[in-house]
Ligand code: AMP
């Protein structure tokens with residue numbers, strides 16, 4: 128069985144094709160970037176419309192298949208930006224109708240988790256999900272991915288992007304902050320905001336915006352502080368839940384320093400650690416296709432009404448029927 132998955136929750140439009148064994152046949156994507164400043168949602172919609180057909184053709188080409196070889200269409204139903212979400216939703220509906228095959232709208236954070244479980248082989252991990260809008264510590268219990276800890280305000284990616292924007296960097300600012308951070312070893316004190324397994328970033332952002340230190344020192348100190356917070360919260364979750372595996376996924380999981388800190392903590396506790404490879408940790412279509420396969424094989428059926436986008440759909444609202 129072949130599933131084509133479409134992703135367009137935010138900055139990236141992606142089309143991936145996977146089979147039901149988890150082989151990735153194609154994973155094409157395009158991300159809207161800027162020279163400075165952030166991303167305007169309308170510009171993102173225009174970008175996604177422009178690239179949809181190009182990526183679709185490219186994905187079919189890379190996978191060396193015809194549209195009629197596809198058996199299932201999956202798309203990101205939410206959460207995300209209303210306008211960008213609708214690009215994948217309408218593309219998916221049109222394709223499924225034209226090919227007369229089933230359609231499944233899947234939850235984006237759960238797709239990040241499931242592709243991570245595929246690449247790690249982990250059965251029951253604690254998941255540190257670090258993306259633009261979301262930052263959560265998650266664990267499966269009684270049929271749902273329970274959020275045991277999370278940011279009380281902004282997501283860690285959005286925090287990094289907003290901080291980087293203030294330094295004059297363009298989107299995505301996270302990777303540029305990582306480069307600047309490597310050029311310093313001077314730690315300047317920042318607020319350290321964690322309560323149990325919850326944490327917050329907006330106070331740190333306010334403080335950073337008033338500081339006049341060298342950008343390299345601010346980037347270094349920011350990474351050391353926020354990644355220590357995330358490592359501490361993950362460690363607490365592993366201890367309380369008595370789990371033996373930690374998975375880090377989402378766009379910010381591409382960061383080497385975050386991986387290093389989590390790895391050091393896991394080694395000290397005898398925990399298996401997996402940082403999802405960069406090609407599969409950020410937003411892309413293969414993870415959407417893979418979750419589509421899992422849900423479809425488990426018998427998920429959706430009416431057309433149920434394939435409407437849902438901007439605020441949390442991971443912990445999904446019934447995990449495929450486990
Ligand atoms: P996602 O929404 O899961 O695609 O994640 C996007 C977020 O990941 C954006 O906020 C990026 O700035 C951030 N990001 C991407 N690469 C890195 C990196 N190497 N270090 C820190 N943040 C990153």
Ligand code: MG
Nearest residue numbers: 258378409410
């Ligand atoms: Mg994401």
